[in-house]
Amino acid sequence: MTKENTKVKVAFFDFASCEGCQLTIVDALQTHLSLLDVVEIVQFREAMTEKGEDYLIAFVEGSCNRKSDEERLFKIREQAALVVALGACAHTGGVNALKNIQPSLQETREYVYGDKADWYEVYPTRPISAVIDVDAFIPGCPIDRGEFVKVVKNVLLGKRPGIPDYPVCVECKLKENVCLLLEGKPCLGPISRAGCGAICPTYGDGCEGCRGIIPHPNENAMKDVLDEAGLTLNEIMARFTMYNAYQEDQIETAEKTI
Amino acid sequence: MKLQVLDKAEISPLVEALMEDYRVVAPHAKGSKFTFETVTDPADLRLDYDTTILPPKKVLQPTKDRLATFTMGEIPQIEDVLEVTPTVVFGTHTCDLKGIQLLDEVFSRDFDDTKYTAQRKETFLISIECLSPCDENAFCKDMGTMTANEGFDLHLTELDDVYVVDAGTEAGEELLAKYGSAREATEAEKQELNQKLGAKWPKFNYKLNFEAAKLPAMLEASFNHPIWDDMGERCLACGSCTTVCPTCYCFNVADEVDMLLTQGTRERYWDSCQLEEFAAVAGGENFREGRAARQRHRLMRKGKYIYEKFDELGCVGCGRCVRTCVAKISIVESFNTIYNGRK
Numbered sequence: 001m002t003k004e005n006t007k008v009k010v011a012f013f014d015f016a017s018c019e020g021c022q023l024t025i026v027d028a029l030q031t032h033l034s035l036l037d038v039v040e041i042v043q044f045r046e047a048m049t050e051k052g053e054d055y056l057i058a059f060v061e062g063s064c065n066r067k068s069d070e071e072r073l074f075k076i077r078e079q080a081a082l083v084v085a086l087g088a089c090a091h092t093g094g095v096n097a098l099k100n101i102q103p104s105l106q107e108t109r110e111y112v113y114g115d116k117a118d119w120y121e122v123y124p125t126r127p128i129s130a131v132i133d134v135d136a137f138i139p140g141c142p143i144d145r146g147e148f149v150k151v152v153k154n155v156l157l158g159k160r161p162g163i164p165d166y167p168v169c170v171e172c173k174l175k176e177n178v179c180l181l182l183e184g185k186p187c188l189g190p191i192s193r194a195g196c197g198a199i200c201p202t203y204g205d206g207c208e209g210c211r212g213i214i215p216h217p218n219e220n221a222m223k224d225v226l227d228e229a230g231l232t233l234n235e236i237m238a239r240f241t242m243y244n245a246y247q248e249d250q251i252e253t254a255e256k257t258i
Numbered sequence: 259m260k261l262q263v264l265d266k267a268e269i270s271p272l273v274e275a276l277m278e279d280y281r282v283v284a285p286h287a288k289g290s291k292f293t294f295e296t297v298t299d300p301a302d303l304r305l306d307y308d309t310t311i312l313p314p315k316k317v318l319q320p321t322k323d324r325l326a327t328f329t330m331g332e333i334p335q336i337e338d339v340l341e342v343t344p345t346v347v348f349g350t351h352t353c354d355l356k357g358i359q360l361l362d363e364v365f366s367r368d369f370d371d372t373k374y375t376a377q378r379k380e381t382f383l384i385s386i387e388c389l390s391p392c393d394e395n396a397f398c399k400d401m402g403t404m405t406a407n408e409g410f411d412l413h414l415t416e417l418d419d420v421y422v423v424d425a426g427t428e429a430g431e432e433l434l435a436k437y438g439s440a441r442e443a444t445e446a447e448k449q450e451l452n453q454k455l456g457a458k459w460p461k462f463n464y465k466l467n468f469e470a471a472k473l474p475a476m477l478e479a480s481f482n483h484p485i486w487d488d489m490g491e492r493c494l495a496c497g498s499c500t501t502v503c504p505t506c507y508c509f510n511v512a513d514e515v516d517m518l519l520t521q522g523t524r525e526r527y528w529d530s531c532q533l534e535e536f537a538a539v540a541g542g543e544n545f546r547e548g549r550a551a552r553q554r555h556r557l558m559r560k561g562k563y564i565y566e567k568f569d570e571l572g573c574v575g576c577g578r579c580v581r582t583c584v585a586k587i588s589i590v591e592s593f594n595t596i597y598n599g600r601k
Contacts, residue, residue, distance in 0.1 A: 034517035153517060166533045169496035173582070174321045174528065176311040178289040179498075181584040190494035190584060216534060218494050218549065225494070225584045 008156060011043035011055035012086075013076055015062030015069055016096050016125070020142040021087035022046040022061055028145040035149065038156060057082045057155065059138075063089040063096045064126045077132040082155060088141035090128045092212045093246030095141075097125040101245050105258040124254040127246055136161040139193055141210035141243060147195055164194045167214050168207050172198035180206050184229050186239055191217035210243045262440035263420040263447055273300040275437040276346050280382075283317050284348040285310055294347070305349050305416075308392035309578060313354050313504035314347050315361055318377055319528075325373060325511065326524040339523075340372065344380045346433070349414075352406040353398045353576040355385045357504025359409045363568045364507050373526075382429060387415040389458045393577070397465035397590050401575030404462055405455070415451055422451050465590045468597045470571060473561035480596050481554070489592065490550025492585045497530035499579035499587070500556060505564065505572050506530070531555050557592060 012022055026047050029035055042052030058080035064073060077083055088094035102108045105124065110117040128134055138151050138161070151161045164170075168189035172179070180187040180201055187206030189198065193214050200207050219240075226236045264272065276282050277297060285307040286295040292307040294314050312321075328336045350358070365374035385406060388398070398404040406413065411430030414421040423440055425431040434440055443451070468476075500506040510529040515522035529536060532552050537545040546552045564572030573589065580588045 032517070038517055149517075153515070157515075157519075165535055166530075167494070167496050169494075169498050170501065170530065170533070173311070173498050173501040176288065176291075176293045178291045178311070179582065179584065182582075183290070190496040214534075216495075218491075221492050221494050221585050224492075228584075 007038060007040040008057060009042045009052070009055045010039045010057040010059065011041070011052070011076075011080075012046065013043075013058060013060045013062075013072075014045065015060065015073075015090070015128070016065040017062030017087065017089045017094075019046055019061065021089075021138075021140075024142045024145050025059075025086075025148060028148050031145065032149050035152065039152065053079065055080060057084065059084045059086045060090050060128050061086040062128075063093045064128055064131050065096060065123065066121045067123050068121060070131050073128060073132045082135045083128075083132065084151070084155070084161075085128050085134045085137040087143045088139060088210050088212070088243050091137040091139050092244055093125045093127040093130075094210075094243055097127075097244075097246035098241065100124045100247075100250050100254045101241060103257070105254055107257075109258065122258060124251045125246060126251070130246075130248065130251075137163065139163060139211035140196060144196055165215055166194050168192045168194045168196065168198050168201070168211075170194055171196070172201045175202055177201050180204070181225060181229055186226055186229050186231050186235070188222070188239060190225070191219065191222045206239075208239065208242045213244055261443040261448060261451070262423045262425075262434065263417075263443045264414075264423055264438060264440045265420055268439055269303075269305070269421065270300040272438045273297060273303060273348060276348075276433070280344045280346045282346045282348055283314065297348070303348065305386055305414075307349070309351070309396070309576065309581070311578075311582075312502055313357055313576065313578065314350050315354075315357060315504055315507070317345055317347055318358065318361060318374055318381060319365075319507060319509070322525055322527045323373065324523055325526055327521065328513075328524065329521045330515065330519055338372070340376055342376050342380045345377070346382045346384060348384045350383055350385045350410075351388055351392070351576070352385055352409075353396070353401070353403040353574040354504050355383060355406050355409045356401075356403045356574040357576070358383065360505050360564070360568065360570055360572070360574070361507055363570070367568065382411045382433060383409070384412045384414065384430075384433075385410040387413065387455070387458075389416065389454060390461045391463070393581070395577030395580040395588075395590075396575060397577060398575040399462040400464055400466040400470050401571065401573055402470070403574045403576075404458075415454065417447060417450050417454060420447065422447065466597070467594045470573075472597075473571060473593065474565045476593075476597060476600065477558055477562040479600070481558075483596055483599075485592055485595055486550040486554040489553040489587055490548055492587055493532070493549045493553050494585055495532050495534060495549050495552065496584070497532045498582040498584075499589075500530040500532055501528060502578040502582045504574055504576055504578070505560070508536075531559075553587070557589060560589065561593065 042055050058076045085091045099108045109122050113120050154162045171194045185206055188209040189207040191213050192207050192209040193211040282297040283294050284297050284303045285292045286302050287304055292310045294310050324339045326336055326338050365371040410426040413424040508529045509526045511526045513522050513524050560573040
């Protein structure tokens with residue numbers, strides 16, 4: 001495994017994002033040096049100048065926010081045997097998708113870019129899985145470096161990535177945190193994907209669902225619980241949509257507002 | 259052994275002395291709640307706690323526990339991890355004592371779980387009598403756990419100035435003799451003890467509308483009761499009810515390997531029947547796909563299945579699942595609804 005020619009070639013790409021997930025990987029490369037025993041990085045704009053196009057696994061950070069970005073994603077998909085969505089933006093559309101639920105995409109564009117709005121190409125935000133097939137995702141804003149290492153290991157072993165499908169409450173309870181919801185504070189822990197070690201509730205901040213929503217969440221019950229915690233409908237919706245605004249069926253409507 | 263007493267001021271020195279030779283685990287304050295933690299300073303110990311977030315089962319079945327290490331060469335080497343930490347659990351309530359008694363059965367009756375039983379052998383339980391209910395959610399009186407005659411090594415009951423200490427085992431007697439400075443109880447103290455134990459009884463209320471002994475038969479006839487759908491509608495499937503339960507013991511086992519695939523560890527960690535993946539098997543079938551089926555399974559375990567296997571009800575009435583549920587699902591209310599609506 002340690003021989004240079006047996007290393008798996010990987011590349012990192014970024015779209016609309018803060019690049020925080022890639023920075024987390026730079027961190028992970030320093031704390032988990034053994035990563036470099038099994039992979040060879042051929043392209044990583046955030047961290048190196050070289051640009052190799054011969055890669056087996058592509059890690060993609062960021063959401064797709066422009067029609068013209070789709071072409072780049074298609075090329076990555078064509079080259080890579082495995083595409084891994086890296087972080088909330090690539091995985092769920094992330095906070096970028098908040099623009100999809102504004103009344104007018106054109107007004108949002110003008111609000112952001114002012115009188116230069118027309119210079120900037122915009123279309124409704126999509127997670128990369130809405131543009132190309134994605135084989136695995138590493139959730140979170142930002143990703144957890146330990147989880148990144150685990151996913152790399154599992155993928156190289158030919159196993160499932162090992163991302164939990166259960167909610168944050170499980171990890172929060174195992175840490176014996178005092179439940180924020182029971183103290184009347186808003187938290188999306190019961191329906192949000194675990195794997196973060198319940199880091200926000202551990203430090204007293206309610207979960208915002210950055211790792212996406214679990215499969216088959218009981219959203220009605222969650223709304224009732226947040227209502228009980230004293231949140232208004234608007235506040236509840238704001239919390240639900242912070243990281244999870246993207247819905248497939250909103251694209252058509254949103255596109256008409258530009 | 260004759261009843262002994264410890265002056266209240268002697269508790270700290272006892273704990274301190276035990277700490278020389280044991281890990282002492284006891285209730286500590288955590289924000290507005292309490293948790294069992296390893297004592298580092300006896301002054302932090304809180305015998306006046308109401309209940310803890312997780313029960314003391316975590317001492318015997320750690321939330322994540324290493325079972326083995328292995329190498330992955332041509333001839334793999336596997337080595338059991340059986341390190342045991344001599345431990346005294348100080349200040350368990352009698353409901354949790356019952357929970358541990360049940361776990362002892364689970365992990366030793368049909369199959370000796372060497373990991374559990376090895377730690378259990380080196381774990382001593384010093385329990386404390388609850389003289390008033392911890393809160394409105396406990397239903398220990400219904401489940402017969404508001405006091406204990408067995409299951410402890412030492413049992414404390416608080417009087418005005420002293421703790422009465424009852425030894426349940428020889429090991430308990432030896433612990434007290436070696437580490438404590440107890441003296442024999444006086445007649446007056448024995449009278450005060452009886453008075454206190456008598457006075458506590460009416461302070462606790464029954465919460466079930468029926469005798470708990472009727473649970474297995476009642477649940478037997480309730481498999482298709484509409485309440486399960488109602489619970490399924492409200493349940494978030496967050497798994498908190500089972501995580502905090504002193505008698506839930508389900509676990510999963512997974513291997514973790516190093517990056518170069520030269521060695522790894524086998525870990526077991528708590529699992530929950532309330533989580534969607536719990537009953538999913540290869541091929542995609544899930545035997546308890548809906549939340550209603552999962553909640554039914556939990557209540558059936560507590561009131562029927564465990565009884566059928568281990569001759570004891572699977573619920574000790576600690577009330578933790580009720581307290582922890584953000585959707586306000588109550589096992590007491592659910593059992594009462596079934597009882598009240600039966601034909």
